[in-house]
Amino acid sequence: MRCRIPAGPLASALLAALVFQAPAAHADEPAAPSTGGKLLLTGGVSEIEGAAGGGLTPWAVIGGYGTASQVGANAYGTYVRTQDYALASYGALAAVANRVEFSIARQSFDTRDVGAQLGLGSGFKFNMDTIGVKVRLFGDAVLDQDTWIPQVAAGIQFKHNEQGDIVKAVGATSNSGTDFYLSATKLLLAQSLLLNGTLRFTKANQFGLLGFGGDKSNAYHAEFEASVAYLLSRYVAVGAEYRSKPDNLGFAREQDAYDAFIAWAPTKHVSLTLAYLSLGDIATIRNQRGVYASLQVGF
Secondary structure, eight states, X not given: OOSSOOOSHHHHHXXXXXXXXXXXXXXXXXXXXXXXXXXXXXXXXXXXXXXXXXXXXXXXXXXXXXXXXXXXXXXXXXXXEESSOEEEXXXXXXXXXXTEEEEEEEEEEEOTTHHHHTTSOTTOEEEEEEEEEEEEEXXXXXXXXXXXXXXXXXXXXXXXXXXXXXXXXXXXXXXXXXXXXXXXXXXXXXXXXXXXXXXXXXXXXXXXXXXXXXXXXXXXXXXXXXXXXXXXXXXXXXXXXXEOOOOOOTTSOOOOEEEEEEEEEEETTEEEEEEEEEEEEETTEEEEEEEEEEEEEEO
């Protein structure tokens, strides 16, 4: 993203002409690059389940820096630490023609000393794998500056928790589940502002780390997620996110998650995101707040 580019048909045409529409190659000219045509930061960062977006929630943007005639890819590593728990997440995504995104991620939830209190053993870990697919349906977050129509994408995330016996013992219905979501992202270049809303249909307990469904409910719930980001400069963005979650397990209530973040992208090949986040109560342990750090590399 570039900050403070005037909105309107002229700006859209200028961006299309200068950034996204490569001139036709002649016999004595090099071929157009196969990646890297997007503006800085417009592919988002990697959320904890691997999709492009913010740290907590996916956006409608397609990851990487490939345009309609290019490919893109990212790999990331994220670490979250609260007073009593820790979460490590890492994965990668590939994007084709700024239209389809494929992602894979692994999450490892460390109960640390709380594991002993829960009868699991100190340092017990819940491990989960997530495979995601996202498709841009319509709109272009960068080029559509002369309309209020956002970029809209639909996504699906297949999740499998390796600790099936344990999550079922605490009341989860299953250790595997599928989330479905619809995201809308609007980028206001003149205001250096990005807005995103995501509607997710899910049964996941604590993102799936405590299984799916439960003794209180095994139905899909419609949950809302939102992000706002502001560009302080071409390379730095600050913002906040919100993610609501279902409350399916009788033994421990589940609360919504929030964060405030800063993202720095010195080049298109690397970005660093730092955040303060609140995850609410987790497995009877109250008011989990802490820090979030994520490093992403790609093209």
